[in-house]
Amino acid sequence: MAELGVFETMYSMRAIRRLKPDPIPEDTLRKIIDAGIHSPSGGNLQDWAFILVRDAEGKRFIRDHYWGIWQKLQAGRPLPANLPATQLRVLQAAAHLAEHLDEVPVILLACARKDYPPFARAGYDRASVATVHGSIYPAVQNIMLACRALGLGTVITTIHCCFEEELKQHLGIPAEMEVSALLPLGYPQGKFGPTTRKPAEGIIHWERWGQKG
């Protein structure tokens, strides 16, 4: 099978929140992580790590906390009556994922060292965080593109940041690391397909903010 084109991959990579429980071969998992680390790394430090949670106990722990936060966030915020149908479907899929997170075959946690020493030493905390996140999230994007190319579905989620300390303690993650993203991985129940985006024209500014074309 010929490799998917890079633009073809990007343009057909939408969030997939309904996943089959079928296991994923270890070789496939190694391949997506290897694609992940072939992304930029600030100062080439490569201070990242990827935890692949497949065991029932670990997935259950994550699901229970994730679902708890999800319910807390939704509590007392009834859906607007005029919510567009597409948004309603996304919300329902996200709720389904939260409730059934332990049923996906693999939960991937992308971890990164919290600070970038050359900037942190100099007191440039904002640049330090930008460098850390400008390294780990491009790796996550490569992982998601690799998933799409290999027929796996996934979605980037951040709700785990609301119980990050408990999560780190439970999985033995060192204090100096953060858990930057949580990605459920699995074969999709639905189809890949295009993402809907506002036209690029509206968010391109020439020379300075607000200057169009």
Add this chain to the structure above:
Amino acid sequence: MAELGVFETMYSMRAIRRLKPDPIPEDTLRKIIDAGIHSPSGGNLQDWAFILVRDAEGKRFIRDHYWGIWQKLQAGRPLPANLPATQLRVLQAAAHLAEHLDEVPVILLACARKDYPPFARAGYDRASVATVHGSIYPAVQNIMLACRALGLGTVITTIHCCFEEELKQHLGIPAEMEVSALLPLGYPQGKFGPTTRKPAEGIIHWERWGQKG
């Protein structure tokens, strides 16, 4: 010309810091931004913006501040005598870029709304930042992959975060936005090529931190 494969693109996308001054067609610039926004966006808010600085005055302003911070960061930190040749070359290329940043045809600033309202409202600031950065940096990665596929060189940089307020004021960027990444864009003087990475095996953990294979 056939589209580059997605893995081929990832694996041959290294940081390119020496760029030709030749202009980049507007169509090419629109194409890379459009690829950028076909990436995940937290809550599909798409609260991002991309400024393409081509005019001499804007590039000069950015270069002067960037080069100032670069020199400040290097001051009093002589290179270790035993620095490996590859690291020395990277440092020299980065210094060359900093000093000549105004000579690249386009400086791209990737901007994002600083907070993600659903988390910020609930007091989950860590999740809010993760969602913002988990949206803008995947877009940046798509932009870099699109650059590679279209024959453009670039590198993600964050030094501008050390003069972010001055930069925002100079370009009229609203207070609620951050400038997440600065990417010089241009046709490469050198060649594309593989990145050097530690083997994936070392950074994969199974089930929990520290558990190997």
